[in-house]
Every structure is written in C-alpha cells, then in structure tokens.
Amino acid sequence: MLMSDGLLRVFWPYDLPRSTSPGVIVGWRNSELDLFVLSVLEDVEPRNVDNALRAGILFRNSPHPVSRIFTLCGRSAMHVLGSTNPREPPTTFNPSHLYVTTGPSLKVPRIFCPPETGISVQVIMFDRPHPTRMQYMSLTPISLALGDKPSTAEREGTVPDSIDAEEEREKARSEKLVGKLKLHTVVRHVPSQKEQALPLILNQVNCAFEMGKLMEKNSGLIGTRIKRSMSVGERVVESATTLWDFFALGIAYIFWQWLWPVITRGFVIWLVCHRAVAEIVLQVLEWRARPDAAALKDISATAQQVDIRLQQFCYWPIQYIKLRQRKDNWESVTNNHPDYIRFYNSLWLVANDVIIGIALGSYIIDNAHSVAQQINNVLSGYTVEGLQRTISWLMDWPAGLKLNNELAAFLGDLFLWVIEHWAACIANLQPYLPHVIYVIGCSSFAGASMPIALFSDLLSVLTVHIYSFYIASARIFNWQLTIIISLFHLFRGKKRNVLRNRIDSCDYDLDQLLLGTILFTVLFFLLPTVIVFYLTFASARMLIISLKATLDTCLAFLNHFPLFALMLRVKDSRRLPGGIHFELREEIDKSASAADPGSPPTVVSYIHLESIPLSLRAMFDQYFQLGHRLRKHYLSPRVILCLVTGRFVPPIHRRNLYSMQYSMLPARRAGMAEVWAQLMEKSSSSSSTAGSVAGVGGMGNGLLRVPNGFGQGDRRRGHR
8 A cells, every 4th residue: 555645645637527527436546645536426426436335336347356456456346435516615625535627618726725724735647548449558569570589509400600609608797787786876766656656646547447348338327226237048038039039049059069069169170280281391491400501591582581470370370369268358458469469560561561562472473474575684684794795894904904814814714614614504594584474473472582582592593603703702712811911021021820819929941031032022912803793793692692681681671570560659659659648737626715715826747648659760670680780790890801811701591680570470480289278278268168059059158157146146136
C-alpha cells in the first residue's frame, strides 16, 4: 500500500460521463489518498453499489474470471470512492468518500477539498486504452523482435567471426564498467513506493475500460433481485419452437460433432506433413561438413531465402496458437500484443512479396527472350569485352604511366587468355539462358524475393572470373609487397623477429647485401605494374559487391520491413507504446473563494498522462544494427589496411547480413512432436467448445458456467 504524504492523487479517465446527474464513483483504492477511478454509475445509491460490489453483481456475465483482473491490478477488491454532483453541498472533507462536481461545461472534475484540510489535490487525467483495439500503456517500448536470441558463445554449430567476437567483448566490457560504476556510486537513488507501484497503476489504466464497461452494463441490476439466468440447454429449447429450428439445430449438431473434427484433423495432418517436408529441406540447408564450415544457406542467397520462408512457415502455426490463446483471457492482458504485430507483419510482408512477385514474374515470363538478350549484352559488354578492353589499355601505358612492358604483357596475356576461355564457356551456355530466365520468372510466383535472390546468385556465378582475377592479383601484390618490405629491412641491416614480433638488427655478408639490393630494386620498379592490375580488379570486385549489396538490401526490405507496425503507427499509435509521458497543467478552483472571500483559493494540479508512441528509430533499429555491422566490416581500419596491402577481404558472413530477418523468428525451431501436440490440443478444444454450443435440448445443461462464483447466491435465491 502507498503511504499518505498529504497529497490526494486521483486518476480520472477523460471519457467518463460529464452529466449533472448524481452518480457513484467506483474504482481502486491504492491507499488512503491514492484513488483510481474506473467508472461513474448514475442514478444509484452508494450503499447499494457497495453491496453489489461485495456480492459480485457488477461482475455478472463477465467473459473471464474477474480474479485475473484483480491479480493483474494488485488489488483484492473494488470500492466506492465517492459521489458526483451531490444533491446537498458537502460541508466536510472525507478522503474515504470524495465529492466531485462534473458537468458538460467542465472539462475536468472539480474535487471538493477545502484549504483548511492541508491536503493538496492532484488529478491525473488519462484516456482509457481500448483493449479490443489492442491499445495499452507500457513503461518499456514494445519489442518488434523476439528476445530469445542466444549470444555468440551459445550458438551451436557455428563459429563466431570477428564482428560477433568484437560485439561480445564490447558488451562484456560495458557490463563490467557499469558494475564498477555501481560500486563507486556515492548517492544511490532508492525507488520510492510510488515508483514501484507505477507498473501496477499502468495495469489498472489498461484494465479501466473493460472493467468500467462491465460495471456500467450491470449497473441496472443494482437494487433489484434478478431472475436466475437460464442454462444453455434451456435457452436452446426455448428458442427451438418450430420444425425449422429443430432441423437447423440438428444440422449444426451434425456438422460440429461429426464433420468439424474430421476437417480439423485432416487439416492438422496436412499441415504436419508439409512441416515434415520443410524440416527435411531445412536440415539440408543447415548441414555443415564441420563446425567451422559454411552451410548452404550461408553461401547462396537463394538458399537463404528458402530457409527464411520455410522457418516462417514452421513458426506460423505456433504464432497462431498463441494468438488464439488471447480469446481465453481478458482483452486487457497485453502479453501477446507483440506476437500479434509480428505475426501479421510477417503475413503482410509475404502477401506483398507474392503480389509483387506475380507482377514481376508475369513480365519476365512474357519477355524471357528479350530479358535474356539484355542480360547477355550486359555480361558480354562489361564482364568480357569491357574487361578485355581495360586489360589491353593497361598493357599500353595507361594514363601516361610508364609501366614495365614485359611484365604488363605477361599479366595481360594471361588474363586475356582466361577471359577468352571463359567467354567460350559462356557462349555455350547462351542458348540455355532464356530457359534459365523463364525458370526465374516462374519462381517469382513464390514472391519477388526469389528472383532477386536467384539474380544475386546468377551474378556471383557469371562474375566468378573477376573474383578469380582479384584473388590472383591481390596475392601477387601481397607477396611482392611482403618481399619488398623484407628486402628493405635487409638493406638497412635489420630483420623481422617473428617470434617476438619486432625488428632486430642483423649482420649480413656482402654478397647477401648485394643480392638483396638488386632484388629490392627490381621488385620496386615492377611494383607499379602489379599495383595497376590489382587496383583494376579490386575496383571491379568492389563494384560487384555493391551490386550484390543492393540486391540484398531489396531482400531485407521485402523480408523484414516493419510494414504492419508503420501502418499501426499512422492509424493508431496507442497500439505501439514507447513509454509514458506526464504533462503538468494547473487550474485554480475558485469554489472555496466564492464561499468565503477571505480564504485563499484552492490550487488543484491537473496532470495529463499519455502514451508515447514507438519512435521510428526503434522501429528501424535492426536496419541501424545492420548498417553498423556493414560499416565495421567494410569501412574499418583493418579492412582498409587489407586493401592497401593486398590481403584478401572476405565478404561479410550471411548470418550477420541476415540477422535482422531472423529477429522475428525463434532461436530454436519447434520440433515435430511439439507442433503436433499443440495443434491437436487446440483442435480438440475448439471442436469440443463448438459442439457444446451447438448441443440440442438438455445436452448443454451441464455446461452452464456461473462466472467467478458470483452468481451462486442469485441461484440460491431463485426466481422472484
């Protein structure tokens, strides 16, 4: 319980009736001076409302046990907090029964609290979140990604790369520094009781609309003895007065009791069979020859895309079962709201992907030959003929640079010979290129992401000769640069100590110095020729990586773009809470001054409580993380040093590139037995519920449910 500190806090919803009729305020009493208003019941007496709360009449016909709401809000009972618009003006202030004035002309309630009481008044106004629209308030921003991802050290079957290891080290270092900072903090802020009670108050805010509507619906039962509600069987028998009603009920009974279980069982078996096929394909895509080897999905963009789609297919039944469980609880319980957004965002992305893919595939299929001709022209013009022209230009003093003619001719003839053989192989494949394009067009009906992934792999295959040229030129440049550096140390009378990783002095003979000097001079003058060829192929390799990065960016937008979350952000931002905000507003209550001109006016603080919508930065946080990883990989000093020295720059691991696309998928895929058990449990419960509702005559008598045990007293009292 909150302690009193001379400040009366009243949480009051904006959408409560502002009529001039007398009413009774009902809500939670968190402490003596901390009150939370749920509803205002008009035209009733406070004593009758208090008796109705004790007897549970106001909670009659609740869809779920009210005890769940009481537990969620941290209270054991509701109370009568006061009255609105009393017929006689109040004379004394009583915190156990407030007197509030409301009206159409008053935007905020006026609470009677004379200045001589020495109590300040603070009214926190808020808009009640609509639970059926999945609105709620939260202290922490809603998470659009699953939080069950293991760390790098916990991943099975994978070896962490340098980026993962660096991120883990940075995270551990930050946690260590935070721990040390806590130990050396002189002044510690101990959370007050009100701060600790804030999560419970937000739960009360989230439950205010649903509980208020339930009490308002049952307010007509206050002060009267209600006839016992009929059972399901009695209602069915009373309504079935004609032959057509009996016939319709019989058909419904046959369908729900005999046909529906067969349909659901057949659908579950069909789903599990497809799940088994998907599991086999996933095992093939994830197979590794050894722990540090790359799987097929780590090499091919198409395999990666198939893996993502199959994992989404495997996770959809589990997500749907979780969302169906929302029907078994109050709408005010917000545990499954992030799952709802993730599920429908995934469905929307797949639907949009298929729609775009159908349009793209139709164009590719109708124009397969022209598309193949354009691709052939581009490949021949840039990767074969253009590369031949560039190499021929490098062999003949490019841009006025005087290169070594013999070495340039040797390297140029070698690369031209490889290109000629590669062009001959490509020419043999050209007749089959329209068929390949047609197959890619057919794959578009599975989504636009499939042809994009296939084009990415096709680009890698058709430019493998440029990749080979880059590897060869980089290796030659690196070897030559390493030898030149070693000979430079020899020329200075030094050598590199590999064991101690330092430069030590060394005595060389005259012939060693002479031979080293000659080799150093020769290799140094041959270095510009090698650098020119290396820069050419390295630039071509970087251009291809940029093209593949563009295609991977398109795949990332098609697979992970927060489309549904953005729609909710525009349509109803209260469904995407990012925190809460208090805005202070003050208004002078002049009622006390009017009664006694000599008394000081009572100042009531009105505070507006509102939900902060999730920021766009938080929605696209995964994209920022991906950009950070790309920058750490390709723009880090280590990578630049590798490019300058000719060492191989490996492409970023596809696990890091596609990590955000797996952020909405669980870290551990549900097994076949688990999926079968959950689907069968859900289908059996659904069929039994539907069959009980469609039961005829007295078959539904045993299914009469008295909500929360509150109606037992009414049943014992019988009919009036």
